[in-house]
Amino acid sequence: SQQGEEDPQALSIQEGENATMNCSYKTSINNLQWYRQNSGRGLVHLILIRSNEREKHSGRLRVTLDTSKKSSSLLITASRAADTASYFCATGSGYSTLTFGKGTMLLVSP
Amino acid sequence: ETGVTQTPRHLVMGMTNKKSLKCEQHLGHNAMYWYKQSAKKPLELMFVYSLEERVENNSVPSRFSPECPNSSHLFLHLHTLQPEDSALYLCASSQEWEGSIQYFGAGTRLSVL
Numbered sequence: 001s002q003q004g005e006e007d008p009q010a011l012s013i014q015e016g017e018n019a020t021m022n023c024s025y026k027t028s029i030n031n032l033q034w035y036r037q038n039s040g041r042g043l044v045h046l047i048l049i050r051s052n053e054r055e056k057h058s059g060r061l062r063v064t065l066d067t068s069k070k071s072s073s074l075l076i077t078a079s080r081a082a083d084t085a086s087y088f089c090a091t092g093s094g095y096s097t098l099t100f101g102k103g104t105m106l107l108v109s110p
Numbered sequence: 111e112t113g114v115t116q117t118p119r120h121l122v123m124g125m126t127n128k129k130s131l132k133c134e135q136h137l138g139h140n141a142m143y144w145y146k147q148s149a150k151k152p153l154e155l156m157f158v159y160s161l162e163e164r165v166e167n168n169s170v171p172s173r174f175s176p177e178c179p180n181s182s183h184l185f186l187h188l189h190t191l192q193p194e195d196s197a198l199y200l201c202a203s204s205q206e207w208e209g210s211i212q213y214f215g216a217g218t219r220l221s222v223l
Contacts, residue, residue, distance in 0.1 A: 030209050042112065042200055042214030043153075088153070092209025097143070097166060100153045 004032070004072075004089040004101035012107045019076040021104040023089030024069075031092040032065055032072045036085045037103070043088060046074075079108045113137040116201050116215035123191065124223050131186040131218050133201030141165075141207035142184040144176060145200040147217075153200075159184060160207040191222045 007022045023032070031050045035043040049056045049065045049072065056063045062075040076083055086105050090098040114135045123129050135142065144156040158166040159178040173195075175187040184201060198217045204210035 033211060040198065040217070040219065042114070042116075042202075042216045043212070044112070045211050045213065048211060090212075094208050096209070097155060097158055097207055098209060098212060102152045 004091050004099065006087070006089055006101045006104040008104060009102070010105045010107070012109065013079060015079060015081055015108055015110050017079055019079050019083070019106055019108070021074045021087050021106070023072045023074070023101055025091045026070065028093070029067075029091045030094050033090045033092065033098065034063060034074050035088045035090060035100075037088065038085045081108050081110050084108045112213045112215065114201060114203055114213050114215040116218050118218060119216065120219045122221045122223065123188070125191060125193070128187070128189040130188065131199055131201075133184040133215055135182055135203040135213070137203055137213060139203040139205050139213070140181055141204045141210070142178060142181070143202040143204075143212065144184065144186050145202065146197050147200060148197040158207055165207055193222050196220055196222045
C-alpha cells in the first residue's frame with residue numbers, strides 16, 4: 001500500500017506559532033497532495049507537489065517532498081485559530097486513485 | 111462552494127429503511143467517488159466511477175449500491191443498514207481518476223438506528 005501516514009496524530013499550538021505536520025508513504029508516487037477538513041465537513045484541497053519538485057509555497061503554506069525518504073511535510077506559518085482542522089496527505093500515482101492518510105488534528109488556541 | 115453538492119446533509123434511518131444519497135458535480139469532471147468516514151478511522155474509499163463506469167469497488171457490503179447515470183451525478187442506495195454504518199459519507203469528483211486533485215462535497219451525516 002502507498003497509504004500516507006501523518007505524524008503527529010494531534011498537534012496543539014498557540015496562535016502565531018508555526019505548525020508542522022509530516023507524511024510518510026511506501027511506494028513511488030506521481031504527486032503528493034495535502035487536504036484540510038473542518039469538523040464534519042468535506043475535505044478541501046490545499047496544495048499539490050509533484051514527484052520532481054522539492055518545495056512548494058502557497059500563502060502561509062510550505063510543503064516539502066523528499067522522495068528518497070518517501071516523506072513530505074506541511075508547514076503552516078503564523079497560525080490562526082481558523083486553521084484549526086484536520087489535515088490529510090494523499091499520494092497519487094498514474095495508475096490508481098488517491099490514497100489518503102489518517103490525518104493530523106491541529107488545534108490552534110487564541 | 112466546491113462545485114460538488116451532496117443531499118441530504120443529514121439522514122436518520124432505521125435498519126429496515128431504504129434511502130438514497132445524491133451527489134452532483136458542476137465541474138465537468140470525469141471521475142466521481144464515494145468515501146465513508148467513521149469516527150477515529152481513516153477515510154475509506156468505497157466506489158470510484160470514471161466516465162460512468164465503475165473502476166474500483168473496495169469490498170463494500172452489498173447493502174450499499176452505487177449508481178452513476180451520467181458523469182455529473184452519483185447516487186448511493188442504502189438498504190438494510192447496520193448501526194455500524196453510521197458515518198459521514200463524502201462524495202468527491204476529479205478530472206481523471208488516477209491521482210488527480212479531488213473536490214469534495216460537504217457530506218451526508220448518516221445515523222442508523
